[in-house]
Amino acid sequence: MPWLKLERRIAVVFVGLVVLVMLLMLLLVQRSGEHIVAVESQRQITAGRMSFEALVDQNRRQLELAATVLSRDFSFREAIATQDRPTMISVLQNHGSRIGAHAMMAIALDGRVIADIQQAQRPGEAFAFADLLKAAEADGRASDFVRMADDRVYQVVVVPILAPVRIAWIVMGFPVDHAWARGLAQSSGLDVSLIDAAAGRVLASSLPESRHAALAQAAPGVKDMSGELVLDGDHYQGVALPLGQQAWVILLHSLEKSEAVFKELEQALLITASGGIVLFVLGSLWLARRIAGPVNALAATARRIAAGDYSDPVAVKSKDEIGQLAASFENMRIGIAARERKITRLAYEDTLTGLPNRVRIEERLDSLGPTAEAAVVVLDLDRFAAINDALGHPVGDQLLRQVGARLAGQLPPRAMLARLWGDEFAFLLEGMDRPAVRAFAEALLAALRTPMEVGGQRLDVNGSLGIAFHPADGSGLNALLQRAELAMYEAKRRQCGFMLAEEVGPGPLPEQLSLIGEMRDALEKHEFILHYQPKLDLASGCVIGAEALLRWQHPERGLVPPGRFIPFAEHTGFIREITPWLLAEVAAQTAAWHAQGLDLVVSANLSARDLLDPGLVVLVRELVASHGLPPAALCLEITESALMEDPTLAQAHLEELAAFGVKLSIDDYGAGQASLAYVKSLPVHELKIDQSFIRSLAGSPKDAAIVRSTIALGHALNFAVVAEGIETEADLAWLRDIGCDIGQGYFIARPMAAAAFVDWIAARDLAFPGM
Amino acid sequence: MAALDAGGAGFEVRVQSQAGAPIEDVAVVLEPVSGRVPQLKAQVSIEQRDREFVPYLSIVQKGAAVNFPNRDTLKHHVYSFSPAKTFEIKLYAGQPAQPVVFDKAGEVALGCNIHDWMEAHVLVVDSPWFGKTGADGIVRIAQVPAGRYRLRTWHPRQKTAAAAQEVVIGATPARRTELALDVAPREPRHKPPADSGSY
Numbered sequence: 001m002p003w004l005k006l007e008r009r010i011a012v013v014f015v016g017l018v019v020l021v022m023l024l025m026l027l028l029v030q031r032s033g034e035h036i037v038a039v040e041s042q043r044q045i046t047a048g049r050m051s052f053e054a055l056v057d058q059n060r061r062q063l064e065l066a067a068t069v070l071s072r073d074f075s076f077r078e079a080i081a082t083q084d085r086p087t088m089i090s091v092l093q094n095h096g097s098r099i100g101a102h103a104m105m106a107i108a109l110d111g112r113v114i115a116d117i118q119q120a121q122r123p124g125e126a127f128a129f130a131d132l133l134k135a136a137e138a139d140g141r142a143s144d145f146v147r148m149a150d151d152r153v154y155q156v157v158v159v160p161i162l163a164p165v166r167i168a169w170i171v172m173g174f175p176v177d178h179a180w181a182r183g184l185a186q187s188s189g190l191d192v193s194l195i196d197a198a199a200g201r202v203l204a205s206s207l208p209e210s211r212h213a214a215l216a217q218a219a220p221g222v223k224d225m226s227g228e229l230v231l232d233g234d235h236y237q238g239v240a241l242p243l244g245q246q247a248w249v250i251l252l253h254s255l256e257k258s259e260a261v262f263k264e265l266e267q268a269l270l271i272t273a274s275g276g277i278v279l280f281v282l283g284s285l286w287l288a289r290r291i292a293g294p295v296n297a298l299a300a301t302a303r304r305i306a307a308g309d310y311s312d313p314v315a316v317k318s319k320d321e322i323g324q325l326a327a328s329f330e331n332m333r334i335g336i337a338a339r340e341r342k343i344t345r346l347a348y349e350d351t352l353t354g355l356p357n358r359v360r361i362e363e364r365l366d367s368l369g370p371t372a373e374a375a376v377v378v379l380d381l382d383r384f385a386a387i388n389d390a391l392g393h394p395v396g397d398q399l400l401r402q403v404g405a406r407l408a409g410q411l412p413p414r415a416m417l418a419r420l421w422g423d424e425f426a427f428l429l430e431g432m433d434r435p436a437v438r439a440f441a442e443a444l445l446a447a448l449r450t451p452m453e454v455g456g457q458r459l460d461v462n463g464s465l466g467i468a469f470h471p472a473d474g475s476g477l478n479a480l481l482q483r484a485e486l487a488m489y490e491a492k493r494r495q496c497g498f499m500l501a502e503e504v505g506p507g508p509l510p511e512q513l514s515l516i517g518e519m520r521d522a523l524e525k526h527e528f529i530l531h532y533q534p535k536l537d538l539a540s541g542c543v544i545g546a547e548a549l550l551r552w553q554h555p556e557r558g559l560v561p562p563g564r565f566i567p568f569a570e571h572t573g574f575i576r577e578i579t580p581w582l583l584a585e586v587a588a589q590t591a592a593w594h595a596q597g598l599d600l601v602v603s604a605n606l607s608a609r610d611l612l613d614p615g616l617v618v619l620v621r622e623l624v625a626s627h628g629l630p631p632a633a634l635c636l637e638i639t640e641s642a643l644m645e646d647p648t649l650a651q652a653h654l655e656e657l658a659a660f661g662v663k664l665s666i667d668d669y670g671a672g673q674a675s676l677a678y679v680k681s682l683p684v685h686e687l688k689i690d691q692s693f694i695r696s697l698a699g700s701p702k703d704a705a706i707v708r709s710t711i712a713l714g715h716a717l718n719f720a721v722v723a724e725g726i727e728t729e730a731d732l733a734w735l736r737d738i739g740c741d742i743g744q745g746y747f748i749a750r751p752m753a754a755a756a757f758v759d760w761i762a763a764r765d766l767a768f769p770g771m
Numbered sequence: 772m773a774a775l776d777a778g779g780a781g782f783e784v785r786v787q788s789q790a791g792a793p794i795e796d797v798a799v800v801l802e803p804v805s806g807r808v809p810q811l812k813a814q815v816s817i818e819q820r821d822r823e824f825v826p827y828l829s830i831v832q833k834g835a836a837v838n839f840p841n842r843d844t845l846k847h848h849v850y851s852f853s854p855a856k857t858f859e860i861k862l863y864a865g866q867p868a869q870p871v872v873f874d875k876a877g878e879v880a881l882g883c884n885i886h887d888w889m890e891a892h893v894l895v896v897d898s899p900w901f902g903k904t905g906a907d908g909i910v911r912i913a914q915v916p917a918g919r920y921r922l923r924t925w926h927p928r929q930k931t932a933a934a935a936q937e938v939v940i941g942a943t944p945a946r947r948t949e950l951a952l953d954v955a956p957r958e959p960r961h962k963p964p965a966d967s968g969s970y
Contacts, residue, residue: 074850074884081852140958163852164882164890165927 006295007288014284015277022273029269033262037255041237044253048190049239052251055184056243059155059174060143066099067159067172077163080106080114085123088115096172103154103173106161107133114168118150127171132158136169145176145244152177153194153203153247176247181206191236191252198246207231207252215250228255294322298329310337350419352397352648353404361418361428362477365470368430374470375437376477377427378484379407379444382462382492384423385644391455392675393647399454403461410447412440421612422645426481434469434500441465441498464491465498473501482573489571518554519565519574523581527553530585531751532602534760535722536743538736543761545601545635547724547744548586549751550578570607579610583623589754590634591627598761601663603635608642612649617656624662631661637688639667643678651682658683665722670710680717686742687714691725694745697734704734711740782912782940783947786904786924793908794926794954796828801900801912801920804937811899816840817881817891819847822965824881824891828927830901831893836870848884855879855895878925888960892927909947915940922948928955 070076070091079087092104096117105121106114111133113121127133128149135142136158143157154173160166174180181192185206193205193215202212214231229236229252238252301314314330317323348360356364368374381403388396400423407425411417414430429437444465451458466488468480483501491499522528532546552560569575583604590602610616624631636657643650643666654664665686666679670693679687689710696703707723714721723735726745735743749760786797802808811832818825820842831837839849841864850859855877860867862885873879873895883889894901900920902910923935930953938948 072887077852081857162882162887163850163880164887165880167852 006292007285010288010291011281011284014287015281018277018280022277026266026269026273029262029266033259033266037258037262040258041253041255044189044258045237045239045251048188048253049241049251051188052184052190052192052249053241055187056155060157062099063101063155063157063172063174064141064143064159066095066101067157067170070095070172071159071161071170077161077167080161080168081163083114085115089117092117092170099172100174101172102175103148103156103171105171107158107169107171109166109168118148121149127169129156132156132171133169136160145247146173147244147246148173153244177204178206180204188251189253190238191254193250193252194243194247195250196246197248203247218250291322294318294326298322298326301329301333305333305336308340310334310340350404353401353419355404355408355425356416356418358418358420358426358477361416361426364416364428365477365480368470370475371471373431373433375427375429375432376468376470376480376484377429377437377441377444377498378420378466378468378481378488379425379427379463380466380485380488380492381423382464385641387459388644388647391457393644393678395455395457396644397648399452399459399461402452402454403448406447406450406452407444410440410444420481421649422608426484437467437469438498441467445497464488464495466491466501466504467498468501485573515565515568516572516574519552519569519578522552522554523577527555528578528581529553529753530582530589532589532754532757533744533751534749534757535601535603536748538732538740538743543600543764544742545603546757547603547637547751548582548589548605550582550605551751570609573609575607576609576613579606580619583619587623587627587629587634591629592754593758594629594633596758598758599633601633601635603637603663603665605637605639605667606642608639608645608650611638611642611653612646614653617653617660620657620662621660624660632663635663635665635686637665637667640669640671643682647678655683670706676713676717685720686722687719688722688724691745694723694725694731694735695727697731698728707735707740708738711738715739782900782915782938783909784904784912784922784924784950785907785909785947786950786952787908789951789953793904793906794952795904795906795908796926797904797908797910797950797952797954798828798830798894798896798925799902799904799910799912800830800894800896800898800923800925801915801938801940802896802898802923802935804919804921806918808897809899810834814838817893818842819849819883819889822847822883822886822889822962824883824889827891828903829891829893830903831873831895832899832901833876833895833897834872834874835895836872837893838866838870840866847886847889849881850884851879851881853877853879856893859884878927880927886962888962890960894925896923917941924950924952926952926954928957929953930955 073091076088076091078084079091088106092106092115096102096104102118104117105127106116107127108114111127111130113123113125113127115123121128129144129146132142132144132146141157141159143155145153145155147153153176155176156171156173158169158171161168161170176194181194181204184192191206193207194203195201195205195216196203200216202216205212205215207215211231218229229238229250231252235255236252237255238250241249241251243249297315301312304310304312310333314326314333317326348356348363350357365374365376384396384399387399400419403423404417404419404425407417407427411427412429412432416428418426418428420426427440429440432440445463448461448463451460453459466484466486468474468483468487470480473483474480483504487499487501487504490504491497529551530548531551532548534543535545535547536542537544550562550566552562552565554560566575569578586602586604590600593600593602606616620634620636623629624634638650638654658664663686664682664684665688666682666684667688668690669679669687671690687710689707693703693707693710697707711721720741722742722744723731723740724744726732726735726743726747728747731745732743732747752760782801784799786794786799788794813832813835815829815831815835816838817829818840822843822845829837839847839860841847844864846862846864848859848862851857855875856871856873856879858871860871873893876895876897879893879895881889881891881893900912900915902912904910917940919937919939921935922938924933933950933952
């Protein structure tokens with residue numbers, strides 16, 4: 001599980017760091033502990049040594065004082081002066097026991113012993129430590145550590161007996177034994193040992209007996225002793241001092257004592273660190289879970305969003321970075337949802353009225369299932385093209401919006417209203433029987449009869465309805481629309497408001513149906529052919545292009561005039577099946593001519609339905625690309641009235657085509673009522689003056705004036721102007737003279753098959769070389 | 772000073788150290804080699820003043836009685852353990868009732884049992900002709916009858932005793948006799964201030 005991984009990683013990093021820190025700390029404590037122990041033990045030794053020396057000196061002074069006091073005792077002096085030995089010894093014993101001095105002697109000035117309480121030396125013998133007396137004579141007193149006859153070491157002092165001149169010496173001594181060592185050890189904080197270096201013997205020590213042997217082993221090297229000494233496994237640091245003639249004092253400091261403090265500290269630290277690490281593991285796991293939990297929740301949300309579910313808000317609500325991330329996620333979710341709604345709306349919504357579009361209603365119908373009862377109601381406004389022509393398409397657009405709003409107001413439950421194109425709306429009604437649908441149709445027509453207020457004008461709007469039922473009249477929106485449209489046209493023709501498709505017949509009227517069927521056959525059997533009429537550059541006399549014209553070579557009826565089937569094809573929508581074939585044919589032919597060196601611009605006519613078909617632009621692009629044509633080799637001619645069906649959508653498609661590079665031409669200019677202002681805003685290149693004006697040039701000075709001014713206006717607006725229907729040489733000459741750019745007409749050439757067109761050009765080149 | 776004023780010539784001695792420094796308080800005694808020694812009847816006092824013996828050195832003829840007047844307001848306890856004269860005058864003030872008679876020739880060291888630093892010396896001699904050097908190291912013994920004498924010198928802190936030497940004293944004053952002596956300096960001893968005990 002990913003969260004577990006993240007959690008583990010966080011915990012490992014945290015715990016790893018804390019273990020590292022703890023280890024470093026322990027190491028530091030251990031290191032500094034060792035250092036402090038070393039320094040501290042050195043300090044202890046230095047301090048202990050000073051203290052030891054001070055104590056020894058103090059003992060000496062105490063002895064001296066005691067001896068001096070005794071030396072001033074009148075009776076004692078009297079006993080000395082009178083050589084009264086028993087009294088002398090008695091006094092010495094008495095004083096010795098008072099101060100704990102075990103050695104007490106009186107020595108004559110000549111160095112002979114007068115009295116000795118231990119009786120170790122007989123009276124009259126020479127005092128064993130003549131040096132001491134000599135020192136005392138020089139300095140008035142003397143002290144030292146000496147080994148007496150009892151083989152024990154004493155700290156002794158020698159002071160004179162004055163009466164008031166010196167009459168004898170007193171020698172007093174404390175034994176230097178284990179008790180002495182322990183006393184000094186207690187006061188100095190160091191272990192005190194006295195050893196006989198020469199004999200390798202411990203004379204006195206505060207250490208336990210068990211260590212004396214080990215201590216004695218260190219005796220020979222005592223003079224150079226420095227640093228550590230190991231006794232019985234315990235580490236000591238020490239210093240050796242000479243004491244008296246032969247003895248050495250070793251002052252020892254036990255490192256274990258100093259180290260014990262740090263051992264305790266280390267142990268406490270180890271316990272604390274272990275506890276800390278455990279707490280840290282738990283804490284970091286908890287923290288990691290706190291981090292990973294919301295991250296996991298965010299990941300789940302992200303997966304839902306990726307799957308297209310934007311409904312659930314992001315649940316994480318905290319004030320930390322995760323919270324901020326969650327907030328960003330929430331903003332992203334809202335943003336994506338909003339954009340998707342917008343995209344959906346663009347895809348499914350008619351931008352003019354805000355109603356669903358044809359795609360949307362088609363999806364809805366498809367979603368109902370093949371057996372669902374539904375009705376498709378098609379509404380087409382009467383005279384809308386005329387309103388658009390007369391009042392301008394902004395007014396037309398406004399009218400469409402109002403109509404849309406009014407229709408939406410009539411919408412029953414479980415129904416959908418869509419704008420298909422131009423002034424054609426469609427309802428999809430679910431679960432309504434025929435009487436209910438009829439009633440609905442009546443209500444719609446009634447609602448439309450109330451006049452509309454558009455741009456300050458009252459407009460009477462009427463519409464005709466055609467109704468087809470699903471699944472009775474067909475399945476699929478196209479089939480149902482076709483049936484409904486046929487019914488609607490019939491209602492329009494009869495001016496009866498609405499008609500049901502089933503009343504009009506199971507399909508189109510028999511005559512219409514047969515024509516549609518024949519046209520479908522014609523497409524399959526290649527009975528449709530294209531004829532090309534040359535377009536002449538009037539100034540140079542060169543053929544610069546051709547207009548492709550649709551012809552039907554009927555096997556029985558011969559050549560069917562275009563007026564007999566093209567309007568019907570446009571009306572029934574069958575034209576949308578013809579146009580793709582026609583454009584493909586034109587593109588192929590153009591490419592063939594270009595391959596032969598004939599750089600012609602070939603025009604094709606588009607009906608209103610073609611123009612409003614969103615697939616048109618795509619088709620043109622594909623054709624141009626597949627034949628490797630320059631886009632400008634194709635010219636699309638659109639009539640004014642086709643433009644006025646849905647000027648906004650028409651303009652949008654034209655702009656796409658113009659941007660692609662295809663040439664655009666307004667056909668039959670002057671016949672409709674498109675305002676020049678509107679035309680001016682279109683991205684077209686050419687105006688084709690309606691042939692009715694050209695045919696009456698000779699007879700009607702008014703038409704001549706219209707043609708002249710139209711050419712001038714066209715030029716002013718940067719359009720090339722085409723005159724079609726030129727039938728006389730005079731017309732041609734006149735048009736050329738007034739500056740018309742391009743001419744087309746029977747006088748130049750009739751429309752002809754593509755093969756004939758090439759021959760015609762070749763023949764013309766022979767007839768008019770250089771033109 | 773004590774001198775027999777029976778006519779005769781004066782005798783002068785100067786004592787100095789090996790280094791040539793004059794030595795004070797050197798007892799110089801002329802003992803007649805033969806003949807009778809007259810007994811002086813001199814009154815000798817060794818005072819205790821300011822917790823010191825004054826003088827430091829006294830020379831008396833054998834049999835002389837010495838007074839120990841205490842001039843201090845506190846008491847003293849004068850003693851001597853010297854074999855020539857062992858005595859003690861226990862705590863007393865003013866004039867002791869009896870003088871101490873020094874009836875044996877010899878050196879007597881005097882001390883005070885309650886003031887350890889107090890020290891005085893009495894040299895008991897068997898001759899009336901003696902004197903002690905002053906700060907200049909010179910002593911003059913007047914009116915010594917002509918004759919042969921043993922010249923003896925002594926100092927309380929002398930390191931070695933000087934051997935006696937014979938001198939002949941004529942009618943006319945003789946030249947000054949020069950002597951050398953090795954003397955230890957007086958040991959300094961602690962003497963507390965006087966008012967420490969005046970409570």
